[in-house]
Amino acid sequence: MVLICDKLKSLPERIHTLTALEHLAIRGLPNLESFAEDGGLPPNLRSLRIVNCEKLRASVGEYWNLRGLVGLESFRIGGRGSDGILETLLKQQLLPTRLRSLWIEALSSLKSLDGKGLIHLTSLRTLSIGRCGSLEFLPEEALQHLTSLQRLFINGCDSIQFLPEEGLPPSLSRLGIEKCSGLEKRYQNKTGQDHWASISHIPCIEINGQLII
Template sequence: MLKGDMLNGVFLRMVSSLSDGLEVRKLHISEVPEGWNQEMILNGYTLSIKGCVSVVDSAFKAMSNNHLSHLQEMHISGCWSGLSFPGNSLPRSLQKLKIMDCRKLEFPQQQPEQKYDLVELQIEDSCHSLTSLSLDSFPNLTNLEISLCLNLESVSMSEPPHAALQRLTINGCHKLVSFAGEGLAAPNLTHLSITYCDKLEAFPSHMNTLLPSLHSLCIGACRKICKVPEGGFPPNLKELVLEGSDEQMKELSWMANLGALTKLTMDFSCVRSFTQVGLLPCLPSLTTLHLCYFQNLETLECNQLLGLTSLQQLHISYCPKLEKMEGEKLPSSLSLLKIQDCDLLGELCKNKHEPIWPKISHIPTIEVNGQQISE
């Protein structure tokens, strides 16, 4: 393996070569501590660098000198030193950028006149100095994933609509308080996931009109979100994941306008009886219901599910205290009951215990921890 100075010299000579440097389409950069193996591999259009901070810094400088003018994709990981993009901007040719475990890396400031051609942007446990991200700077962005960006306070938009955005995921941004101001105007957004954002108090406003193509929505462990968005959820929503406490979602009548919903996952850790989260409204298109991580759920009320006339699959997982079923029986439309890591209920089902068995025996397929129970 080459030492840092030698590797740096080889890199500088290579990127200044017309035959090699300009052929690089993908660049993978990672920093390793002194004494660790350092290497550089050029494989086709992909250049992978595992080296010290001087090599990483040289790679950044090479971008500003147009030695990597055809660069389309860049992965940066494990860079613990304080670095910043040259000229405080991204390469013009860059289409995909993934940054992982680079907490001190300075993300370029977004200026109103500065537009980038990025299609995909992923930031994970990195760029901790970043406090705001403007979608205006990335008009072609289709996929945005931000995770553990600990000082991010806002994701903004002042030039709506953002027609390119299709997937948006934000996770573990504990200081996030603002979300696109007056609303996230993204007419082609199909997937939205917001989880573990402790200070976020509201859904993006006007979701029902500004997100007409939204099919999948996940809202998890955002403790301050207690209100349904103004105007309700998008009418074409097909998959919904809700994770929170019974205080947040004890009134579920707001779900009545979700006529297109086919899959619902609910995770309420404080609930003892399913009646605490209210009667599920009629969801005529719902085919799959997943109840998971109800750590204190002791009783499943069968009658609470009778409004789900199209329900085909019921998945119950990680409910360690669940051992009772009340009501006549589970919906007759069910074709699959799947129980996973619910020791008390699972054992009763396997033993066809009274009065549990009469409530589920009409279901063609019953699985407990992957094992099918025969009639």
């Protein structure tokens, strides 16, 4: 069942009392301005998705108590209005330390990921960045702190021309690159010994669906 709630400005109060709720997806609500300001999000969430909520205020991140969601495994954010929210969450390190999967998608004005905003995610295993056409580089310092990272996917990010020169985390077992013209040109044919050396330790590298190693 699909419900169209174009005029919805806020979610029900006391949403934090829904202690049995494990998965929450908030998407396609163009007039949503706030939620969870009276006690935070449901405490037992395992996954949270926020997509295309263009009026949702970036400042509300402080009310969500994401750091208190010790069971949250997956967080996905993207679409209209999400650039400012992500920036707030990262700069203030509001994402829970035990997060395992982070999906960032369709943020047209995102140019960088603040280096300090990810360094505390030492349990992160999957990082996926898709359709962020203005993103120019990945945070080198932060990636080095992601000691549990196993999978890194980059899709539709044409402004990224190279991966961190100091290399990616040694824990990484899979790197996927798709529709990223700059990265394809630099790595697809293993050209440039210095550049290739920074990722050659990864057991599985796929570029546009083609297995490179």
